[in-house]
Structure formats: C-alpha cells, structure tokens
Amino acid sequence: MPDDESTHEKALSEKSLAFFGAVMASVSHELNNVIGIVDQSAGLLEDLLYVAREGQPVPEEKLKKIAERITTQTQRGIGLIKRMNRFAHSTDEPILEFDLNETVENLAELTRRKATLKKAELKVGYGDEPIKITGSPFLLQEVLYACIMQTLIDAEPGDNVSVSVAAQEGRAVMLVEGRKPLSGEVNDLDYLGLMMNRLDGTIESNIEKERIIFRITVPAMGRR
Amino acid sequence: MATARVLIVDDEKDFSGALAERMEVRGLTVDTAESGAEGIEKAKKKKYDAIILDLAMPGMDGIETMKLLLVENSDAQVIVLTGRATVQKGVEAVKAGAAEFLEKPADINTLIDKIIKARNTGTKLKEKRIEDSISDITKKKGW
Numbered sequence: 001m002p003d004d005e006s007t008h009e010k011a012l013s014e015k016s017l018a019f020f021g022a023v024m025a026s027v028s029h030e031l032n033n034v035i036g037i038v039d040q041s042a043g044l045l046e047d048l049l050y051v052a053r054e055g056q057p058v059p060e061e062k063l064k065k066i067a068e069r070i071t072t073q074t075q076r077g078i079g080l081i082k083r084m085n086r087f088a089h090s091t092d093e094p095i096l097e098f099d100l101n102e103t104v105e106n107l108a109e110l111t112r113r114k115a116t117l118k119k120a121e122l123k124v125g126y127g128d129e130p131i132k133i134t135g136s137p138f139l140l141q142e143v144l145y146a147c148i149m150q151t152l153i154d155a156e157p158g159d160n161v162s163v164s165v166a167a168q169e170g171r172a173v174m175l176v177e178g179r180k181p182l183s184g185e186v187n188d189l190d191y192l193g194l195m196m197n198r199l200d201g202t203i204e205s206n207i208e209k210e211r212i213i214f215r216i217t218v219p220a221m222g223r224r
Numbered sequence: 225m226a227t228a229r230v231l232i233v234d235d236e237k238d239f240s241g242a243l244a245e246r247m248e249v250r251g252l253t254v255d256t257a258e259s260g261a262e263g264i265e266k267a268k269k270k271k272y273d274a275i276i277l278d279l280a281m282p283g284m285d286g287i288e289t290m291k292l293l294l295v296e297n298s299d300a301q302v303i304v305l306t307g308r309a310t311v312q313k314g315v316e317a318v319k320a321g322a323a324e325f326l327e328k329p330a331d332i333n334t335l336i337d338k339i340i341k342a343r344n345t346g347t348k349l350k351e352k353r354i355e356d357s358i359s360d361i362t363k364k365k366g367w
Contacts, residue, residue, distance in 0.1 A: 025308075029280065032307030032328050033236050039329040040242035047249045069238050119282045157283065 008194065015191060019142045020091075023110055027084045030113055034077040041070050083109050090137040097221070100131040100140075100172050104165050107141045111148055119157035120178075122148070126165040131172045132221040135199040140218065143195050143203065144176065147214040150187060151178025172220040180212035228343040229271065232256045233263035233289065234278040234305075239328075243276070246332050252339065260289030267296035273343035276335070277322075279306045279313060287320045294321050299349055301342030305330055 045066055048058045086106050090096075108124040115122040133140070144163065151161045161178035181187075186205045196203045201218035230252050232240040237258050244254040255270070257263035260281055267275070275293055279286030290302050301323035306313070309327035317325050323345065324338045 029307045033239065036307065036328040036330075037236060037239045037242060040239060040246060040332075043332055044242050044246050044249075047246055051249065066242075069242065073238065116282050117280065 012191065012194065015188075016138070016142055019145055023087060023145070024084070026113055027080055027110055031077060031080055034073050034080065037073045038070055038077075041066050041073070079109075087141070090141060094136055095134060096137055097132060097134050098137045100133045100165055100174075100218075100220070101126040102130070103133075103137050103141060104144065104163060104174065107144055108148075108163055111145060114149070114152060115155070115161055118152050118155040118159070120152060120155040120159040120161055123160060123162045124164070125162065127167070129167070131165065131167050133172060133218055134221060135201075135218060139195050139199055140201075140216075143192050143199075143216060144174065146188060146192055147176040147203075147216070148178075150181060150214075151176065151212060153181040155179050167220050170220060171217045174214075174216040176214040176216070177211060180207050180210055186212070228252050228273040228339050230254045230274050230276060230339060231263060231266055231270075231272045231300075232276045233260065233281070233293070234276070235259060235281040236278070243332075243335075247336070247339075250332075250336060252336075260284035260286070260292070263289065264292050264296060267293050267300070272297055272300045273346050274339045275300050275302045276305050276339075277302055279304055279317065280308050287316060290317065290320055290322060299346045301345055303335070303338050303342060305335070 045063075048062065048066075052058045083106050087110055090098075090103070104126065105124055108122055112122050148161060148163065155161070155178065159179050161176070164175045164177075166173050184207065189203070189205060192203050196216065196218075199218050201216060203217075204215045206213045206215070230247060232244055232254060234240040234256070235258050237256070240256040240258075244256050247254045255266055255272075257266050260283060263275070263277070275297065277286065277290055277293070281289070284292075286304075286306070290304070293302060294300065302321060303324040303326060304314075304317045304322045305326045305328055307328040309325065314325040323342055326335070326338070
C-alpha cells in the first residue's frame with residue numbers, strides 16, 4: 001500500500017468508484033434481463049394478436065401465462081430499482097444514521113447474482129431488532145462487498161457464503177464467511193482497515209482450513 | 225416463412241421461452257437450454273443452424289461454453305445475445321468464434337435476419353467442404 005496520505009485518498013476514491021460501478025453494472029445487467037423478458041412477452045402478445053386476426057384461435061391459458069410473466073418481471077424490476085435507489089442514496093451524506101440490518105440485506109440482494117453466477121448461495125442472517133449505526137453506509141457496504149467478493153473468488157457450485165449481523169456490547173458485529181481464496185491471501189486488507197478506521201470500526205480475517213471468516217465491527221447506537 | 229434449427233442458451237428461462245415461441249410463430253424450430261452444460265448436451269444430440277447464447281450464466285463461463293458448443297456443432301453459427309454487451313466482451317466473443325454479437329433487448333426481426341444469415345453461412349460452409357473433398361478425390365485419382 002502506498003504510504004503518502006494523498007495517494008491513499010486517491011486510491012480509496014478509485015476503489016469506491018470501482019465498487020459503485022461494479023454494483024451498478026451488475027444491477028443494470030439484471031434490469032436488462034427484466035426488460036428483455038417484458039419486451040419479448042409484449043412482442044409475443046402482438047404475434048398472437050396477429051395470429052388471432054388470421055382466424056387461428058389463441059388459447060386463453062397462453063395469454064394468462066404471458067400476463068403472469070409480465071407481472072412477475074415487473075415486480076422483479078421494481079424490487080431491483082428500489083434496492084438500487086437505496087444503494088445510490090447511501091452516498092448522500094458522509095455520515096448518516098442508518099439501520100445496519102436493512103443496509104446489509106439491501107447490499108446482499110444487490111450482490112446475490114454474483115454468487116448465483118458461481119452457483120453459490122448467499123445467505124444473510126440478522127435479528128428482529130434494528131441495529132442503528134452512525135457513519136457512512138456506503139463505506140460499510142464497500143467493505144462488506146469486498147469481503148463477499150473474496151469468498152467468491154474460488155467459490156465452487158453449492159458453496160454457501162453467509163453474512164450475519166448481531167449487536168454485542170454496544171457494537172455491531174458482522175461476520176462474512178465463505179470459501180478461502182486458493183491463493184490463501186486476503187486482498188486489500190490494509191485498505192479495508194483504512195475504510196473501517198473511518199467508521200471507528202475494525203476488520204479481521206481468519207482462515208480456518210478451507211474457510212475464510214471476516215469479522216467486522218462498528219459502534220452501535222443501541223436499541224431504538 | 226423462414227426455416228432454421230435454433231438453440232437458445234440462456235439462464236433466464238422466461239426470456240428464452242418467450243423468444244422461442246416468437247421464433248416458432250415465424251417457422252423456426254427452436255430448443256432451449258438453461259445452462260451452458262445443458263446447451264452442450266443438446267448440441268451433442270442435434271445439429272443446429274444457429275445458437276443464441278447469453279454470456280453471463282451461472283456455472284460455466286460463456287466464452288468457454290461457446291467453444292465447446294462449436295466443438296459439438298461445428299457448422300452452427302453462434303449469435304451472442306447478452307445484457308453485458310461491452311466492446312471488450314464483443315471482441316473476445318468474436319475472437320472465440322461468435323458470428324454475431326447483439327445486446328439485449330434485441331429486435332425479433334434483426335434476430336431472425338441474423339439467424340437466416342447464419343443458416344446460409346452454415347450451408348455455404350458445408351457446400352465448400354463437400355467441394356473441397358470432391359476436389360481432393362479428383363486430384364488423388366488424377367482426373
């Protein structure tokens with residue numbers, strides 16, 4: 001890691017931009033799939049209308065199936081846009097009060113396709129009570145995303161990646177656990193440490209056999 | 225009506241299902257596969273004129289899938305249809321053997337034109353191969 005402070009700042013900014021871009025690229029790709037399905041389904045309805053005009057009967061069941069497909073994909077698209085919007089607004093202010101559970105859940109949903117592409121499953125666990133945090137939700141998501149990505153580098157089909165959130169003695173503790181990279185090394189841990197410093201938090205990584213576990217902590221505001 | 229045998233390989237089965245139905249209305253014979261591995265299995269059993277392939281699918285990498293599909297169906301023309309259409313991916317796909325590279329969502333008529341072009345290219349390649357083998361035989365025989 002470079003030791004000059006302005007170089008650190010530049011490197012951190014570049015990493016943040018790359019993170020934002022990676023999430024946006026993944027979501028826009030998925031939205032493109034949604035639009036593609038709606039587009040082809042609408043086209044199919046036009047085709048069937050043409051067929052009906054030519055005097056061929058169109059089964060009602062077929063029309064029902066197309067309508068259901070469009071509804072399902074519209075709901076999927078709305079969900080994606082809501083999550084993308086929440087994520088984009090996490091950059092609004094450098095310091096915000098936010099619910100950690102909601103933020104982690106949102107990030108996990110935005111990241112899920114990355115795991116799916118590796119045929120791995122991303123699981124998120126947290127309690128019923130909100131955990132209020134003051135800090136940058138964007139920075140925290142960046143750290144979590146980097147940890148999740150590291151567990152996916154050499155993930156194999158059927159692997160589980162788990163993200164759990166809990167409150168412990170005035171701190172929020174997040175554990176990200178998955179398959180360790182084949183290199184056995186954790187990338188950019190120094191940078192992740194710098195980011196966690198800005199959140200008054202900590203990050204540690206621990207490799208146990210084939211598993212890697214990241215332990216991330218930040219101060220919590222207590223139950224509200 | 226156009227005729228061609230088409231395989232659509234895409235993990236979004238609602239997408240491939242709707243696209244397949246639209247192609248069938250236009251006279252094409254269409255099979256679908258939800259993964260690269262399933263597509264390769266289908267290509268082992270049947271010859272296709274065109275294979276519509278998404279690059280971003282769970283499991284096997286799209287480019288690797290394409291190479292294996294072309295091993296099984298060497299006369300098939302691969303049309304990459306992806307939501308992740310960057311210039312870099314396009315160049316990579318064409319270098320690996322793709323005949324066309326299209327971005328989702330794609331117009332059905334454009335797609336049909338590409339499929340017919342692919343079928344004609346495949347037919348020409350087959351004819352060329354037959355001509356070459358006849359030419360080899362006649363040369364060997366000294367005719």
